[in-house]
């Protein structure tokens with residue numbers, strides 16, 4: 001009996017383990033290559049994104065003695081902790097409103113390098129930092145590459161909203177986009193909704209394939225109470241997509 005139980009469980013565990021490892025290899029390869037190519041010792045201020053992929057970029061940066069003078073600007077609580085734990089110089093936007101380069105992850109990236117971001121609920125600060133950066137670089141494993149936004153990332157476009165406005169915004173969204181099914185993002189280890197680093201709520205909204213991300217972004221941002229939309233249009237200069245075999249696809253904005 002035990003033999004059959006072990007036999008039934010083993011293959012799926014192994015497959016899941018392998019695929020997680022493969023994804024992490026892709027993230028790491030993209031992050032290392034991006035740091036090596038875009039974070040030069042001539043820079044003074046570098047923005048650090050949020051999520052799981054950016055951890056590899058910070059790992060690579062902390063090993064570089066020639067980057068010890070650089071000030072790093074975080075995009076979230078998580079990213080501030082990463083910078084501090086790596087003993088890098090932590091800065092803020094008040095002191096450094098102009099950033100040389102920012103590296104960040106993404107949930108989906110289209111062929112024009114428009115992105116869906118906010119899977120980690122950090123897109124408000126991420127977009128501010130991206131807009132303050134001379135160069136904005138995306139690092140991701142190759143699952144994130146897509147022809148059209150909304151096809152690979154099926155959790156919806158994250159929208160940060162003022163808490164007192166969330167139900168009004170949901171009503172507006174249901175009226176303007178009847179099939180969008182907006183959902184208030186709920187916390188998993190806390191009762192109630194996810195509360196962002198800025199004290200707001202997140203709505204995840206399904207638009208299907210998004211043919212014109214910037215038109216959609218412009219419509220959504222005009223809804224009163226919407227603070228930021230997780231569509232990053234015409235912001236990314238270059239994206240590094242890593243595969244499990246260590247190969248990397250580099251895409252530049254045309």
Ligand SMILES: O=C(CO)[C@H](O)[C@H](O)COP(=O)(O)O
Pocket residue numbers: 049050051052053054104105106107116117118119120121122123126
């Ligand atoms: O936008 C983000 C957080 O708001 C992240 O950059 C995005 O979710 C990608 O995360 P990961 O590197 O874990 O895939």
